[in-house]
Amino acid sequence: MKPPQFDYVAPASVPEAVAVLAERGPESRVLAGGQSLLIELRYRTERPALVVDVNRIPGLSDIAVEDGSVHIGALVRHAQLEHARFGDPLAELFRQVAPYVAHPPIRARGTFAGSLAWAHPASEWCALAMALDAGIELDGPSGRRTVPAGSWFRGAFTTACLPEELVTGVRLPRPPAGAVVAFAEHRRTHGSFALAAALVMLRVSEGRVAWIRIGLANAADIPLRAVEAEHLMMGERPEPDLRAQAAARAAAEADPADEPHAPAAYRRHALATLVRRCLARAVENAGTP
Template sequence: MKPAPFDYVQPASLSEAISVLAAHGDAGKILAGGQSLVPAMNFRLARPSILIDINRLPDLSYVRPDGDRLSIGALTRHAAFHRPVVDGPLGLLLSRVVRHIAHYPIRQRGTFGGSLAHADPASEWCLVAATLGADLVVTSVRGERVIGSRDFFRGTFSTALATDELLTEIRLPALSRDWRVGFYEFSRRAGDFALGMALAALRIDNGIIKDARLGIGGVADRAIRLGQLEGRLIGGPASPDVIDAIAREARESITPTGDIHASPEYRRDLIATAVRRALVEAVA
């Protein structure tokens, strides 16, 4: 297959990029890594009249600690996270998660911001953002605004981005050294889309869970933060019995989607396993 005809522009600055985007609205698409957009264009599922290639905007590619958060430029490639980008639990978590994203060549081109803007329900970075409560900075000719992850993701391939807005930065909360992290994902083959996954971050003091973040992905139209179960974890012991109980509750708390790859019943059981294994890894 070949894409439908389109125009192409490669802006030399962020201001030029958002000006072109504002001028074309729905007809324009941002090209960063292109690992999702280009196949969609080849199958003519996406038919932009103009591609706005932002790969010459180096100011959008960075990872830097910034007080109580980690700021990530939207153009930062997945491969940047192969090694911890920051000391402590957050750097460890990102380096674990990234190895589940597609295959090595794709991680060399795909971008952190592109993954979030694409909003695939099986995206590992979307799960990280939703579970940790990321803030997303978007820019347009009208200025900047910050959108919390809870409001950013609206469904499958759907976000709060306006047609003239470009995602420019992602801010993840820094996790102090007393946090522990766990991640589990199941796919049929390495590099395939996740059939189910879970992320857990726990702050434990003397065997008692003082704070918790728990989320699941790949089973609904977006990544889901399990806030109610986080509340059940806080104040309790980091014990096998508590972990088993939370895993069972996670299974019953969702109505998963079904497709040719897995039935809703299969995904419900898989989430129980994923939550249990993510929590066990965090406690360990």
């Protein structure tokens, strides 16, 4: 189906975009990579009167590696993260995760920030943002604000972003030096959304877990950080029995949807398996037994 008619503007700066959104926000949709929005327009599940194309705004396409964090501009594409080459565990995680986000043409256009704004429960980037408690940066008529990922996701496809606001970037805290990362996903076909996915970031010191983050995608209607499983591992030797317990705990923290092709029990089982695999790979990479 063709999209319904809409007005179109392509502001040249963030203040210009914010001015348009201040005036017509509730009847508008921001267009970033368009890889989700255009589909919704074609299915006519979205019928905005105005599309605000932010692709011509300069300065939003950079990945900035700073002391304690990595800043991802609102127009950084999935493909940029797939080829991230800065020496950091986070870059390694970007490289592991990105190939699971759709197909190469979609990754060439779709944006990291757009994924967070879209808030699909199966989004890998949303799980990563949640695990690291990213800060989502917004500009709006009342000024700038940063929303922590823990308060950002309000439900499937629902976020704390107001209709008058523009996501301008996302700040991800950097894992500590020496952290190792692992990602695993279960999906039906190459390029389809995850039935379940897990990521682990881990630092081991003197044989014990000194820092850990576990993120889950499609484990609930919002991305999850498996805090109880993290607590189980903290300060302990990451041996196979404990890893299995933590994986089971992470799955218990999940509240997956019950769907005909992937019942909740099946998804929970998949999550436990994926977390266990990630923990095993991370511990192996950390060079501990």
